[in-house]
């Protein structure tokens with residue numbers, strides 16, 4: 001078994017090397033699987049990130065949701081590795097964080113109980129729902145107070161075997177890892 005840190009590095013390198021055609025095809029197929037989920041089309045409020053370059057591109061997903069009239073909330077990081085979710089509107093202003101992602105500067109904050117579905121980012125996932133994130137612990141902290149459905153989306157290159165990295169007690173498993181290798185699991 002490798003450390004989380006070693007695995008994170010390896011999977012980020014794989015993501016950065018993925019060729020654009022494969023990536024675009026897989027991203028489109030994953031998005032349409034997401035839209036088929038009852039938890040997705042039943043959700044009034046969806047929590048999702050503004051992706052950075054090597055993550056699954058969330059822009060089309062956000063546009064799709066907003067087009068359907070769903071409310072989209074995106075994270076803003078806070079001190080002590082906490083975060084809150086802010087409603088995205090046409091007038092949302094953004095600033096770039098040290099991590100390299102855009103965050104809303106201000107806006108309406110919704111609490112965890114107001115969010116109907118969380119689409120959780122990550123570097124690698126097992127089909128059983130284990131997740132390796134970027135190492136900030138932001139999502140593990142936030143999701144410990146969130147009771148709704150938690151979905152991740154995994155490109156083929158992001159799918160890991162069980163036991164590639166150690167699981168910590170604070171790791172929060174995903175309810176579904178949307179992927180292109182098997183039918184929707186769990």
Ligand SMILES: Nc1nc2c(c(=O)[nH]1)N(C=O)[C@@H](CNc1ccc(C(=O)N[C@@H](CCC(=O)O)C(=O)O)cc1)CN2
Nearest residue numbers: 049050051052075098099101121122134135136138139
């Ligand atoms: N697009 C996107 N937005 C997201 C996340 C994500 O995974 N993807 N996050 C998911 O959690 C949160 C931000 N996650 C972060 C994870 C790690 C560090 C971090 O380790 N920062 C280092 C400095 C940067 C570095 O070492 O490269 C630090 O604070 O010391 C910062 C933010 C919220 N927004």
Ligand SMILES: Nc1ncnc2c1ncn2[C@@H]1O[C@H](COP(=O)(O)OP(=O)(O)OP(=O)(O)O)[C@@H](O)[C@H]1O
Nearest residue numbers: 004132133134135136137138139140141144170171
């Ligand atoms: N619920 C929690 N309460 C307190 N500390 C936590 C909690 N969850 C995670 N942490 C801390 O966060 C650090 C990073 O955890 P880990 O490496 O699992 O992050 P990650 O899941 O990859 O990141 P992220 O959730 O931001 O995507 C750990 O060292 C741990 O101490």
